[in-house]
Amino acid sequence: MATSSLPTLAIGARYESMADLRLACKHHALTNFFEFTPIKSDKIRYTIRCKNEACSWRLHASVVGSTSNVIVRTYENTHKCFGIVGNGHKNLSASFLAEKIQDKVRVNASYGGAAIKEDIFLDLGVTISKSKAYRAKELASITINGTYEESYESLPQYCVDLIATNPDTVAIVESKPSSVDANMREFSRMFVSFGAAGKGFAHCRPLLGLDGTHLKSKYKGILLAATGVDACGSLFPLAHAVVDAENIDNWDWFLKALHRIIEQHAPTFLVSGELSFLSDRQKGLLEGVHNNFPDSPHGYCLKHLAENFYKKFKNKELKSLLWKAASAVNLEEWNKAIDAMNGIDSSAFPWLEEHAHPEHWAEIFFAGRRYGHLTSNIAESLNSWLLEAREKPILPMFEQIRKQLMKWYAERRVNERNTIGLLVQAVTSKIMVRFYLTRLTEGLVQHACKAISHS
Numbered sequence: 001m002a003t004s005s006l007p008t009l010a011i012g013a014r015y016e017s018m019a020d021l022r023l024a025c026k027h028h029a030l031t032n033f034f035e036f037t038p039i040k041s042d043k044i045r046y047t048i049r050c051k052n053e054a055c056s057w058r059l060h061a062s063v064v065g066s067t068s069n070v071i072v073r074t075y076e077n078t079h080k081c082f083g084i085v086g087n088g089h090k091n092l093s094a095s096f097l098a099e100k101i102q103d104k105v106r107v108n109a110s111y112g113g114a115a116i117k118e119d120i121f122l123d124l125g126v127t128i129s130k131s132k133a134y135r136a137k138e139l140a141s142i143t144i145n146g147t148y149e150e151s152y153e154s155l156p157q158y159c160v161d162l163i164a165t166n167p168d169t170v171a172i173v174e175s176k177p178s179s180v181d182a183n184m185r186e187f188s189r190m191f192v193s194f195g196a197a198g199k200g201f202a203h204c205r206p207l208l209g210l211d212g213t214h215l216k217s218k219y220k221g222i223l224l225a226a227t228g229v230d231a232c233g234s235l236f237p238l239a240h241a242v243v244d245a246e247n248i249d250n251w252d253w254f255l256k257a258l259h260r261i262i263e264q265h266a267p268t269f270l271v272s273g274e275l276s277f278l279s280d281r282q283k284g285l286l287e288g289v290h291n292n293f294p295d296s297p298h299g300y301c302l303k304h305l306a307e308n309f310y311k312k313f314k315n316k317e318l319k320s321l322l323w324k325a326a327s328a329v330n331l332e333e334w335n336k337a338i339d340a341m342n343g344i345d346s347s348a349f350p351w352l353e354e355h356a357h358p359e360h361w362a363e364i365f366f367a368g369r370r371y372g373h374l375t376s377n378i379a380e381s382l383n384s385w386l387l388e389a390r391e392k393p394i395l396p397m398f399e400q401i402r403k404q405l406m407k408w409y410a411e412r413r414v415n416e417r418n419t420i421g422l423l424v425q426a427v428t429s430k431i432m433v434r435f436y437l438t439r440l441t442e443g444l445v446q447h448a449c450k451a452i453s454h455s
Contacts, residue, residue, distance in 0.1 A: 009059065009077070015070045021046055021061055026096045030124060033083040035090040046070070051090065052081035087127040097128065097136035098143065105140040109391035113137070138218075141393070148218045151393035152187045158395060159190070162402075168195025170239075170261060189250060191257050192398065193239035194405070201238050202266035204228045205371055208238065208258075209378030210279040210289070212246045215390050217397070222246045223390060224254050227382045229371065231424045234412070235382055237405060242394060251284035255292040273297060276368035278376045280304040281356075297368030300360040301376035302326050309352065318348055326362050326374055334364055 006024040007013040015021040025048060029036050034057070040047040043063075050057035060074040097120060104111050104119070116133035120126060128136075145151065159171035172191045178184040208226050215221045221242050228236040239258050243250040262269055269275040272295035279285045280301040289298045302323065310319045318341060325337035341348050352358070359365045361374070389400040419425045 009072065009075060011072055011075045013072045014064070015061075017068050018043065018046060018063070018070050021070045021072075023096060023099065025059065026091045026093065029091050030089060030096075030126070032079075034079060034081070050079065050081060055079055055081040057081075087121070087125065089124075089126045092124075092126055092128060092132075094132050094135040094139055097132065098139035100124075101136060102140045102143060105137055106144050109141075109388045111137065145393050145396040148393045151395040152219075154395050155187065155190060158398065159192075162192065162194075166195050168198060168264075169193065170195075170198075170257060172257065187244075187394075189241060189243040189253065190394075190398075191239065191241040191254060192401075193257070193261050194402075196409070197236070197238050197405070198261045198265040200230070200409075201228055201236065201262070202269075204230045204236050205369075206266075206269045206275040207369070207371055207373065207378075208275065208277050209373075209376050209382075210277060210285060211376055211382075212251075212282055213390070215242065215394075215397070217391060217393055219394075221394070222250075223386070224251070225382050226254075226258050227378045229373075229378060230412075232412070232426045235378060235385070237382055240401060242397075246283055248284035248287050251282075251288035252291060255288040259292045270295070273367055276366075276370055278370065278373055278378060280376045297366060298360060299366055299368070299370050299373075300356050302361050302374040304376070305352075305356055305361055308355070309348075312351060313345060313348055315344060318344055322352070323374075325358075328362070328364055330364065334362065 006020055006027070007015065009024060009028050015024065025036065035051040036048045036057070037051050038046075038048050045060075045062045047060045048058070049055075056076050057079050058074065058076045059072060061070050061072045063069065064071050097116075100120070100123070101111070101116055113130045113133040116137060117128055117130060120128050120133070155173045159173050162169050162171040170191065170193045174188045174190070175185040176188040178186045205228065208228050210226055212222045212224045215223055221244055224241045224243060224246075225237065226239045228238050230236040239254075239261060241254050243254070262275070275293065275296045276299060277289050277293065277296055278299045278301065279289070281304070286298070289296065306319050306322050309322055310316070321337050321341045325334055325341070328334040328337060338349055359367065363370070363374075386401060386404070389397045389404070392400060415425070423431070
């Protein structure tokens with residue numbers, strides 16, 4: 001209960017529970033700049049006095065009959081001391097702070113220790129430790145989202161509900177034997193791809209970015225994602241999963257499930273060379289893509305390759321030439337960039353060939369289509385967009401992803417509501433601009449030719 005709705009301390013004041021009474025006492029001590037010491041504190045009685053033994057301030061309360069309600073029986077509200085000195089406060093518990101910051105945690109899962117410490121000092125004039133700030137945030141999160149353990153236990157039913165309410169949705173949760181108790185099982189991994197996303201991907205560009213990023217909740221884990229690009233050039237999340245580690249087995253499991261979805265909704269993308277993948281070659285990705293999509297070109301993220309290249313050679317000009325070679329659209333441009341690279345360091349290009357063959361990063365040798373995407377920013381941008389969700393327990397995280405996707409797609413649907421024809425508005429506008437510019441140019445040329453012929 002919020003402290004603002006609790007009764008004021010007084011003889012006869014009644015509280016719904018012992019927890020509410022304790023909260024009221026802490027709030028009173030904080031706002032009146034003194035600390036108290038518990039004399040008796042159990043399920044049926046609560047007796048406290050001022051920390052200064054010479055002070056007469058005292059309170060005693062007990063439960064009412066067999067109920068959970070608590071009533072103040074004795075209350076002496078006179079102080080004979082000068083209160084506390086300094087910025088600390090003995091009675092400022094993590095549970096009390098959790099109630100104070102709950103609304104902020106609800107709207108911002110990234111609300112962290114430093115910000116909590118600063119806000120508590122500004123609001124209450126009290127300095128707290130970073131560990132107490134994090135503990136308060138954890139308690140506030142539990143109040144909002146439930147415990148982490150409850151979240152994991154709810155996943156099987158959550159998958160059932162997703163499949164029942166979202167046609168063609170694939171939701172899989174798997175467990176493994178517990179490392180603590182052989183008779184129990186614990187969470188291993190979970191995969192989700194909504195039916196609408198699978199159907200929609202058939203109308204996207206045949207390109208998928210693959211990426212894994214660390215979760216920041218209590219039990220950690222890795223969030224895997226496969227993200228496409230729609231006709232407007234916007235991100236189109238196709239599938240996501242949480243696994244216990246980023247390794248060959250988990251990526252293979254994820255890509256097998258992804259293959260089944262594409263096979264169902266966009267089978268033409270599985271034609272040799274049609275669907276392209278982009279990744280930063282994280283552990284297990286090379287094997288996973290090769291085993292499950294053997295006919296799909298796999299492009300490596302040039303940003304990560306360039307960073308490793310620079311770490312090896314420590315030369316900015318070489319790094320710039322790598323980008324020029326990667327984006328070259330003909331052999332003349334390619335050879336010019338590579339020759340310049342060899343002129344600086346003859347070992348540079350052989351190093352590139354050994355660590356990443358040009359067919360995976362150079363535009364002119366890549367067997368598929370990357371639509372201008374030389375990096376794996378497609379998937380990385382999605383992970384950045386989901387930054388707040390990654391702070392939450394696993395079930396609220398999956399729910400926030402679902403809600404964000406719904407909002408995202410609903411907004412796009414509204415934007416295209418009045419579009420005429422098969423093409424989306426952004427593409428139609430570009431075609432129309434190109435068409436009118438071409439007509440204008442042709443008209444100007446014809447006008448110039450007539451003027452020349454009459455001169």
